[in-house]
Amino acid sequence: MTDRTPQPVDRQLPTDEARDLLALVRDIAQREIAPKAAEEEDAGRFPREIFTLLSESGLLGLPYDSEYGGGDQPYEIYLQVLEELAAARLTVGLGVSVHSLSCYALATYGSKQQQVEFLPDMLGGGLLGAYCLSEPSSGSDAASLRTKAVRDDGGPSRSSAAESGGDWMITGTKAWITHGGVADFYTVMARTGAEGARGITAFLVPADAEGLSAAAPEKKMGMKGSPTAQVHFDGVRVPDERRIGDEGQGFAIALAALDSGRLGIAACAIGLAQAALDEALAYATGRQQFGRPISDFQGLRFLLADMATQIEAGRALYLAAARLRDAGRPFAKQAAMAKLHCTDTAMKVTTDAVQVLGGYGYTADFPVERYMREAKVLQIVEGTNQIQRMVIARHLAGPETR
Template identity: 60%
Template structure:
């Protein structure tokens, strides 16, 4: 049950925007691999890019329980947009939670979507082992000089600001800081976008920092304490990716069910054959279970209770469900599911990345297992 009538109105608005602004554009943007910057700006002006942040900062002060349902609706229409909203929301977290007064003055434009964010933690040799990152920031007077390479950065080349996690101290997690870096900083060099199997409209790219000079006043939080900021941001980010997975999986269930009710073989709709009907029933049950796990974690966060392990469980389960359900949707459609005339082949390709981003599902299992055995 949604907390307020306002929340119901927000979900209705999101559904309307998804139908009017997104549904007719997704296939074209994905086919061309074009980043939908103007679409995101429209979402920002509609209030959908700052939902879980306080109104005083330019947000909408919505609980995470509502925010993740917004993402689910968006993902059911266009995963690339939902993932972009999730990443942008993640990118606003360091400044919102730890920024100076001067940095926080940027929040209205961040949360309103006029400034798009990117979160630069991963590196070519340090994805899952983020504490081993090697990008270094050396203090010179009132600036940091930053050198290194970031990898798989969503919005790289399109973002207006970057959270750059870099080494300012010794080895390990205790030597990492977070810098807020403008896109026009000299020496900040986005590379050619990666060519992806799916989610092509949101293709990530490497980000080279070649002696980029960043004012020391752009340090977010305390020097050498940036790793804690990164991990707190990812706890919430995992809820966002889980919501994307639930939305994608629900779309696949709905489409496969509709197809099975229309497609006839041996004189009756294939949905009436037990082999197909049971498959659809399992798909629907798995999506409902994933949604319940997601909402449980979101409610814990809203209540101010520990939620990081439940977020890991939600991300793990929901993204595995999305992969299985989209695979089964292709199977329900048979040969038709393997051609681009139907969206299930795209959803199948897109589902895979959700098992990788915001911490691979192997990392989620490690996090959960450690919490049980420590």
């Protein structure tokens, strides 16, 4: 294996605080995360202690309000934190992104009372979240979800129907849930009304709720340390106080969350691609063939140049979208573009990194084969790249005619 000591990315950070934050993250990544990444991924071990450390360090609630335990950081900075974490281990970077996604609904659409009661523990109290939208029969067509929430005004968890609006009973199965079985809370989209997008409502469900269980984790080709599982809701009782937003508003909340979440995936993809490029560069400058380093050969130099260019382009694209978001401007189209470009870049760069290492790249002695396996899922999660193209085209040419 190469002795990879990557140089820090040359970032244009706006403040000394941001520079200190990125330095802290890089230190944690290099000392606590990267050294154990290969071994733990191979063993399929979820690093819960790392998420506890990140929470204690104030890194699990960065883009949210400090009033509730967040970090008050703009997305421009938060995404670069994700990139650094993902470069050390994608399971960690993506896990932080999913946790932020899980907090979005309550942080953005919850009532003041809900935010005061629940957000501090979610953002900085050591809790870990999961986001429940997809189902076995509804992935890209998320508006067709079947998990149901029905009112049960006889529930014991309320003082009176007039005061709380009664309880809800949630029944159904969610699929492809990152942190399924290890999360402390689940942000759940369930059907409370008619078919279609307008009949969906969001709920905050604690992991210890009676009737909630997780299946065995899926056996995946990559990211084996990050549990992905079905989550079953068998008459799970949830008080109305844990309903987020209005009835029927859940799908709009879900889509808004995904716009931001896609930027998180884009940043993680660039982090993974950067790690692959660093590994390829270290190998190419150290490997001798025909009496000189293989990095001297034009074919390889051009390949490395293309890898670096695509990474820089992806980083610029996700940062441009983040700045739009930070300015309060529409950014859904740019988020879809960033997710599309950055994840395609991660797939290509990691594949090319394997090629640079030749036969060694195909072995588990070097991390690039793991990077390549991990990159594939980024083209699928939080909206496949085919869905991203549909989103972009809709912004450009309007909705499809039927």
